[in-house]
Amino acid sequence: MAKPSNKQEYVEPVSTGLLFQEAISVMSFKVRLALVILIVLVMFILHNSFWLWDLDSRLPLLFGFMPFAYSYYIGYTILAVLAMRLIIGLAWPDPPEDLFEQPEQKKQVETR
Amino acid sequence: MTNVLGIGLLLSYLFILIAIGVYGAKVSLKTREDYFLAGRGLGSIAVFMALFASNITAFTIIGHAGFSYETGYGAYGYVIGWSIFITPFTYYLVGYRSWLLGKKYGFATQPQVFGGIFNSKLISLLMLVLLLYYTLPYLVVSIIGGSLAFSTVTEGLVPYWVSAMILIGFSLIYTLPAGFRGTVWTDIFQGTLFLVVAAFLLSAVGRALGGFSEITSDIVQNNPAMLERSLAVELAPINWFSYSFVNSIAVVVFPQIYTRILAARSSSNLRQVSLYYPIALAVIFGISTLLGVWGSVAVPGLTGKETDNIVPLLIHQFLTPTWMVLGLVVVLAVVKSSIDSQLLSVAHLVTDDLLPRFKRINSQQAVFLGRILLVVFAAIAYFIALMRPAAILSIAGFAFSGFSVILPVMIGSLYWPRATSQGACAALVLPAIMLHLWYLGILPPWTTFGFMPVFPSFVLAVITLVVVSYFTPVPSPEQREKTFGLFERVFK
Numbered sequence: 001m002a003k004p005s006n007k008q009e010y011v012e013p014v015s016t017g018l019l020f021q022e023a024i025s026v027m028s029f030k031v032r033l034a035l036v037i038l039i040v041l042v043m044f045i046l047h048n049s050f051w052l053w054d055l056d057s058r059l060p061l062l063f064g065f066m067p068f069a070y071s072y073y074i075g076y077t078i079l080a081v082l083a084m085r086l087i088i089g090l091a092w093p094d095p096p097e098d099l100f101e102q103p104e105q106k107k108q109v110e111t112r
Numbered sequence: 113m114t115n116v117l118g119i120g121l122l123l124s125y126l127f128i129l130i131a132i133g134v135y136g137a138k139v140s141l142k143t144r145e146d147y148f149l150a151g152r153g154l155g156s157i158a159v160f161m162a163l164f165a166s167n168i169t170a171f172t173i174i175g176h177a178g179f180s181y182e183t184g185y186g187a188y189g190y191v192i193g194w195s196i197f198i199t200p201f202t203y204y205l206v207g208y209r210s211w212l213l214g215k216k217y218g219f220a221t222q223p224q225v226f227g228g229i230f231n232s233k234l235i236s237l238l239m240l241v242l243l244l245y246y247t248l249p250y251l252v253v254s255i256i257g258g259s260l261a262f263s264t265v266t267e268g269l270v271p272y273w274v275s276a277m278i279l280i281g282f283s284l285i286y287t288l289p290a291g292f293r294g295t296v297w298t299d300i301f302q303g304t305l306f307l308v309v310a311a312f313l314l315s316a317v318g319r320a321l322g323g324f325s326e327i328t329s330d331i332v333q334n335n336p337a338m339l340e341r342s343l344a345v346e347l348a349p350i351n352w353f354s355y356s357f358v359n360s361i362a363v364v365v366f367p368q369i370y371t372r373i374l375a376a377r378s379s380s381n382l383r384q385v386s387l388y389y390p391i392a393l394a395v396i397f398g399i400s401t402l403l404g405v406w407g408s409v410a411v412p413g414l415t416g417k418e419t420d421n422i423v424p425l426l427i428h429q430f431l432t433p434t435w436m437v438l439g440l441v442v443v444l445a446v447v448k449s450s451i452d453s454q455l456l457s458v459a460h461l462v463t464d465d466l467l468p469r470f471k472r473i474n475s476q477q478a479v480f481l482g483r484i485l486l487v488v489f490a491a492i493a494y495f496i497a498l499m500r501p502a503a504i505l506s507i508a509g510f511a512f513s514g515f516s517v518i519l520p521v522m523i524g525s526l527y528w529p530r531a532t533s534q535g536a537c538a539a540l541v542l543p544a545i546m547l548h549l550w551y552l553g554i555l556p557p558w559t560t561f562g563f564m565p566v567f568p569s570f571v572l573a574v575i576t577l578v579v580v581s582y583f584t585p586v587p588s589p590e591q592r593e594k595t596f597g598l599f600e601r602v603f604k
């Protein structure tokens with residue numbers, strides 16, 4: 001993608017892959033939003049995974065100093081980044097370029 | 113404290129803050145949007161560090177380490193686990209749509225955004241009152257916590273009242289002249305500082321205790337309960353589940369956080385923040401957890417409030433005096449980065465949403481009044497922090513829950529075109545009343561069915577919004593078009 005020539009800082013778009021982009025392009029926004037809700041529910045269940053607490057005392061220490069109760073959330077952090085990446089690909093479009101170029105942009109902040 | 117290197121570090125830190133204040137004032141325009149929102153021009157790193165540094169308080173380094181000392185490794189998941197995902201997710205869920213409305217219509221605060229969605233001055237006023245009501249005690253408690261930590265780290269050399277004065281004074285040095293821009297620049301500086309120093313501190317403590325593996329073996333042998341979540345009473349599953357509704361989802365409701373989102377330059381900036389935010393949260397709380405748990409075998413025997421001293425005690429007993437000064441700088445950085453943003457957001461809310469109800473204020477007057485209000489609120493917060501009245505501490509105790517139960521109205525307003533202003537009003541007031549009845553002990557504990565009061569209050573907010581909205585007239589097409597017409601153009 002070419003860098004925009006205006007003053008706006010160029011921010012590398014979050015890449016989501018061609019196949020993925022093709023797949024989501026055929027989904028309606030409601031379906032994509034439903035998938036986002038599903039991701040949130042999965043993350044919530046993974047956080048409240050009380051059935052795994054038995055492993056706290058049974059699994060060996062990760063890297064020799066991180067017990068399961070701790071290392072689980074290292075893994076959870078990686079999953080959270082992946083989940084956010086997926087959500088961004090599914091349901092976080094950029095606004096159209098002309099969205100803010102309406103008469104309403106005469107901002108009330110400065111005139112209030 | 114007489115260590116020359118240490119004093120040099122402290123003076124350098126202070127000098128950088130003053131330089132930021134002076135330069136920030138020089139480049140800032142004397143307009144309302146520039147002083148309170150940095151002209152909505154924050155790039156990815158600035159938004160990221162501004163959100164992160166404002167999100168991290170003295171609790172992260174002091175309180176969380178103390179909690180980990182008592183409950184073990186499970187404290188990590190309990191306190192920050194759900195936040196690692198849901199906090200950046202709320203930056204998308206609430207933040208992005210609010211940012212679109214703010215950019216389109218010039219909204220700069222929650223009362224403006226949500227009052228604007230419903231075209232209702234009452235919603236705007238209710239939001240304002242609730243946000244001030246929860247933020248002011250939270251600010252005072254931040255000052256109290258920070259001052260106690262400062263006093264502890266200096267081993268009482270700097271008394272509590274002087275510590276509070278230093279924290280507030282240092283915050284005003286750059287906030288007063290440079291406004292929002294000053295707080296963001298110092299957030300970048302201070303956020304980086306406390307992340308780096310905390311990582312070095314962990315490494316130094318680890319080495320001093322014989323190495324990461326050695327200290328963990330010691331824990332396995334002498335205090336195995338630290339490894340098992342099921343052995344900690346505080347981490348009972350019902351508390352674990354309820355806590356998901358306390359601090360993690362409340363963050364986006366804090367006015368100082370919400371305003372920072374509105375100040376982002378572009379959608380891409382916000383996306384980058386949401387993507388990498390989990391890592392920053394996991395790192396800083398991960399360090400604090402390890403320090404607390406290691407402390408439980410290195411400095412055993414602490415109970416109750418004493419556990420909050422574990423990090424200063426570790427530094428004092430195992431590291432050199434220079435580390436003590438570095439620890440002091442970390443405490444200063446962590447505490448000030450939240451105090452300055454809270455002070456500014458309170459001044460912003462009053463300047464932008466309360467005063468214009470009585471008198472028309474132009475942009476330059478708003479900046480002038482904002483600066484006066486900053487000093488006034490700083491002075492009020494200082495005197496309340498000195499007196500520590502029980503009522504304020506009691507409200508602050510459930511301020512996080514209070515912020516959380518505002519969230520359903522924010523989400524409903526941004527996603528549900530059928531939501532009405534009456535529904536939103538009822539969903540703001542009723543859960544807030546119930547929360548008070550539960551926390552002040554007016555209602556018996558069994559009425560929460562064993563959950564923390566925040567959970568039934570949150571559910572009540574959702575039900576109230578839906579039921580009252582269905583029983584009140586549908587919002588006008590013009591009103592819906594203003595918000596949802598805009599969203600339909602973006603989310604296709």
